[in-house]
Amino acid sequence: xDPVTEEGNEKNxxxxxxxxxxxxxxxxxxxxxxxxxxxxxxxxxxGMEHFLDTARIAYIRSxxxxxxxxxxxxxxxxxxHDIGKWQQYEDGTPHEIASARIASCILKDIVTTAEAFxxxxxxxxxxxxxxxxxxxxxxxxxSGAEPLERLLYESDKASRACFHCAAKGSCDWPETxxxxxxxx
Numbered sequence: 023x024d025p026v027t028e029e030g031n032e033k034n035x036x037x038x039x040x041x042x043x044x045x046x047x048x049x050x051x052x053x054x055x056x057x058x059x060x061x062x063x064x065x066x067x068x069g070m071e072h073f074l075d076t077a078r079i080a081y082i083r084s085x086x087x088x089x090x091x092x093x094x095x096x097x098x099x100x101x102x103h104d105i106g107k108w109q110q111y112e113d114g115t116p117h118e119i120a121s122a123r124i125a126s127c128i129l130k131d132i133v134t135t136a137e138a139f140x141x142x143x144x145x146x147x148x149x150x151x152x153x154x155x156x157x158x159x160x161x162x163x164x165s166g167a168e169p170l171e172r173l174l175y176e177s178d179k180a181s182r183a184c185f186h187c188a189a190k191g192s193c194d195w196p197e198t199x200x201x202x203x204x205x206x
Contacts, residue, residue, distance in 0.1 A: 036093060036094060036097075039094055039097075039098065039132070039144060039145070040097055040098070040101065042132040042135070043098060043101050043102065043128060043129075043132065044101070046128045046131065046132060048124060048127055048128050048131075049101075049102075049105060049124075049128055052105045052106065052108060052124055053069075053105065055108035055112075056068050056069070056104070056105075056107050056108045057069065058108075059107070059108055059111040059112075060107075064188070066182055068104040068107045072104070072181060073100055073101050073103070073104065074100070074101075075181040076100040076103065076174070076177050076178050076181045077096055077097045077099075077100030077101065077177075079177040079180050079181055080096045080099075080100055080173045080174060080176075080177035081093055081096050081097070083173060083176070083177060084096060084173060089169050089173060090169065091152075091169050091170045091173060092149070094145070094149070095145075095149055095152055095153055095156075095170055096170065096173065096174075098125075098129065098145065098149075098153050099152075099153045099156045099157060099160075099170060099174050100174065100177070100178075102121060102124070102125035102128065102129075102153070102157055103118075103121055103125075103156070103157045103160045103174060103178065104117060104121055105121050105124050105125060105128075106118075106119070106120025106121035106122070106123065106124050107120075107121070108120075116161075117161075118157060118158050118159070118160055118161050119158065121157050122154045122157045122158045125153065125154060125157055126150070126154055129145055129150045129153065129154075130150065132144065132145075133145050133150075152168060152170050152171075153170070155168055155170070155171050156168070156170040156171040156173070156174040156175075157174070159171040159174070159175060160174045160175050160178050161175075162175075163175045163176075179199060179201055180201055181201075182200075182201045183201065185201065185202045185203060185204070
């Protein structure tokens with residue numbers, strides 16, 4: 023296969039994977055619930071802008087720091103890391119736990135569905151394990167964190183523009199977690 027076709031197939035597969043996550047009914051219903059809960063929120067919101075900012079920062083950092091994590095894993099983890107936020111609003115379940123549970127269902131479902139179609143590997147069991155570990159660890163960085171886990175944690179924080187937030191005076195985030203500079 024010539025390199026141009028192979029690269030096109032890789033981009034197409036990446037796009038199909040991310041679109042499968044976005045279009046999954048559980049993602050869509052969870053995303054809608056977050057939007058409903060946050061429609062009047064003055065603080066950071068958990069929408070596609072945040073998900074994609076987190077993904078892009080993580081991907082740039084992985085390239086700059088030569089972190090051995092795939093683009094697919096980074097984007098999947100970033101798209102799914104806050105998808106359970108609605109459950110935290112509704113019943114107090116920590117959103118990293120709810121998000122990992124929802125992400126597990128979505129990832130396993132799209133892998134099962136994808137097996138019926140030719141066109142490349144989707145997420146392996148090890149990919150899914152790493153993504154779920156990163157989602158569970160994105161709020162508190164633990165000692166011995168895996169590369170994707172650390173990358174998601176740091177990129178999630180870096181995606182927040184606290185330095186120009188209109189609600190910074192009433193935000194309850196600890197000062198040590200606030201992003202007060204432009205950095206990646």
